[in-house]
Amino acid sequence: MPMTRISLLGIPHDDNSSFAKGAALAPAHIRPELFCDAYSMWSETGFDLTDRLVDHGDIRFDAATDPWDLIEGEVGRVLELGDPLICLGGDHAISWPVLRAVRRRHPSLTILHIDAHPDMYEAYQGNPRSHTSPFARIMEERLADRLIQVGLRTVNDHHRDQFDRFGVEVIEAARFSDDLRLDLTTPVYISMDLDGLDPAFAPGVSHREPGGLTTRQVINLIQSINQPIVAADIVELNPARDIAGLTAGVAAKLLKEIAGMMVKTRG
Numbered sequence: 001m002p003m004t005r006i007s008l009l010g011i012p013h014d015d016n017s018s019f020a021k022g023a024a025l026a027p028a029h030i031r032p033e034l035f036c037d038a039y040s041m042w043s044e045t046g047f048d049l050t051d052r053l054v055d056h057g058d059i060r061f062d063a064a065t066d067p068w069d070l071i072e073g074e075v076g077r078v079l080e081l082g083d084p085l086i087c088l089g090g091d092h093a094i095s096w097p098v099l100r101a102v103r104r105r106h107p108s109l110t111i112l113h114i115d116a117h118p119d120m121y122e123a124y125q126g127n128p129r130s131h132t133s134p135f136a137r138i139m140e141e142r143l144a145d146r147l148i149q150v151g152l153r154t155v156n157d158h159h160r161d162q163f164d165r166f167g168v169e170v171i172e173a174a175r176f177s178d179d180l181r182l183d184l185t186t187p188v189y190i191s192m193d194l195d196g197l198d199p200a201f202a203p204g205v206s207h208r209e210p211g212g213l214t215t216r217q218v219i220n221l222i223q224s225i226n227q228p229i230v231a232a233d234i235v236e237l238n239p240a241r242d243i244a245g246l247t248a249g250v251a252a253k254l255l256k257e258i259a260g261m262m263v264k265t266r267g
C-alpha cells in the first residue's frame with residue numbers, strides 16, 4: 001500500500017474578520033514552526049511526517065476573482081489527489097467555501113468544530129460571509145450531516161435558537177470533561193479555531209476568551225477520533241497578537257497531531 005500523504009494548503013484571507021485583521025499572515029508564521037529543525041516531525045501517534053506532508057503553497061487572491069470561488073476551486077483541485085487535506089487560515093470565514101469543496105467528495109460528513117465561539121450568527125454587521133457566521137451558512141447549505149461544537153464560552157440566546165434550528169450538538173467549555181468521547185459514525189472534518197484554546201496557551205488570536213481548553217485536552221480529543229479524518233482547517237492565528245511565536249508553535253503542533261491521526265485513521 002502506498003504511503004499516505006497529507007496535503008497542506010494556505011488560505012491567507014481575513015477580509016471578513018469583524019474586529020482585527022491579521023489572520024491572513026498566519027500561514028507564513030505556521031510553516032517556519034512546522035518545518036523548524038528544533039522540533040520533531042513525528043506525530044505522537046507514531047508517524048514520521050517528514051515525507052508525508054505535501055505543501056501546495058498559498059492560494060493567491062486577486063481582485064478579479066471572487067475569493068469564495070477561488071477557495072472552493074483550489075480546495076477541490078487539491079482534493080482531486082485523493083489525500084487528506086489540512087488548510088491553514090486565514091480567519092474562520094474560509095471554512096464555508098472549503099466545506100463546499102469537501103462536501104462534494106464526502107456525502108457523509110461530521111464536523112468537529114473547536115472554538116470559543118459558535119460562529120453561527122444569522123447576520124453580523126450585514127456581512128453574510130463574516131467570520132462570526134460560517135457555520136450558519138454551512139448548515140443552511142447542508143454541507144455536513146452533523147455539527148459538533150466543543151469549547152464554546154460565548155453562547156447567547158440567538159445562538160441557542162440557531163443550535164435548535166440546525167440540530168447542533170454543543171459541548172460548552174463549562175461542560176468539557178477529560179474523558180469526553182464523541183460518538184462518531186461518519187468521516188470527520190476538524191475545524192480548529194485557535195481561540196478554542198485558553199489564551200494562556202494560544203494568545204495570538206484576535207478574540208481572546210479566557211476559560212478555554214488546554215493544548216493537551218485538544219490533542220487528546222483529536223486522538224480519540226475513531227473515524228477517518230478527511231480534511232481540516234486551522235484558523236484565526238493572528239501573528240500581530242502573538243507572543244514570541246507561541247501560538248504559531250501550537251498551530252504547528254496541532255497540525256502534526258491532526259496529520260498523525262489522518263494517517264492512523266486511514267489504516
Ligand code: MN
Nearest residue numbers: 092115119193
Ligand atoms: Mn471561529
Ligand code: MN
Nearest residue numbers: 116117193195
Ligand atoms: Mn473563535
